[in-house]
Amino acid sequence: MQIKIQNAVLELAQGDITKQDTDAIVNAANSSLLGGGGVDGAIHRAAGPQLLAECRTLGGCATGDAKITRGYNLPARYIIHAVGPVYRDGTQGEAELLAACYRRALEIANAHAWRSLAFPAISTGVYGYPMADAARVAFATIRDFLTRHDTPQLVRMVLYDARALQTHENSMREFFAMSAEN
Ligand code: AR6
Numbered sequence: 001m002q003i004k005i006q007n008a009v010l011e012l013a014q015g016d017i018t019k020q021d022t023d024a025i026v027n028a029a030n031s032s033l034l035g036g037g038g039v040d041g042a043i044h045r046a047a048g049p050q051l052l053a054e055c056r057t058l059g060g061c062a063t064g065d066a067k068i069t070r071g072y073n074l075p076a077r078y079i080i081h082a083v084g085p086v087y088r089d090g091t092q093g094e095a096e097l098l099a100a101c102y103r104r105a106l107e108i109a110n111a112h113a114w115r116s117l118a119f120p121a122i123s124t125g126v127y128g129y130p131m132a133d134a135a136r137v138a139f140a141t142i143r144d145f146l147t148r149h150d151t152p153q154l155v156r157m158v159l160y161d162a163r164a165l166q167t168h169e170n171s172m173r174e175f176f177a178m179s180a181e182n
Pocket of ligand 1: 015016017018028029030035036037038039040041042084120121122123124125126127128129158159160164
């Protein structure tokens with residue numbers, strides 16, 4: 001499923017983010033930037049040990065912020081390591097922090113004039129953010145950014161399993177007030 005936003009496209013796909021051939025992929029990292037489980041573990045395994053060596057030079061990353069590295073053995077040339085919030089009860093600034101890390105990743109892609117960028121569903125795994133709520137935050141932030149900037153022109157949200165894709169498709173229809181045929 002995809003939707004046009006100005007001259008850009010926002011699309012949903014099911015798959016493994018480490019296989020994406022976009023200019024950059026986004027990692028759902030933690031503030032140490034030294035690796036972990038979930039999508040972070042998969043990215044470090046696929047990129048190879050040079051990634052951890054570069055991450056060690058970055059001095060960590062605040063929640064809501066993002067930092068760039070090379071992609072090493074990945075098809076994508078760069079990785080943007082974004083640190084989403086741990087979800088507690090929704091009243092601890094989680095939405096603002098999640099929006100901030102999407103925005104920072106988009107700003108980095110824009111600053112490099114990259115054409116395409118792939119995001120995982122940040123914070124929706126170990127960090128416990130309810131997926132439909134996180135999807136709305138992601139869509140609002142991405143729409144706002146693409147409305148005001150020329151790049152990236154393709155933003156792909158890569159959902160790991162069929163249920164995550166379905167949740168995002170439902171949220172996308174609701175958020176963009178699309179009909180079921182889109
Ligand atoms: N490709 C795409 N999506 C994936 C993949 C993959 N290969 N693997 C998992 N997902 P999580 P978080 C989905 O837990 O919640 C790490 O240990 C997964 O199903 O990876 O932001 C970090 O080091 C879920 O929907 O990230 C941090 O400590 C989504 O990616 C912490 O977890 C995010 O799940 C970050 O937690």
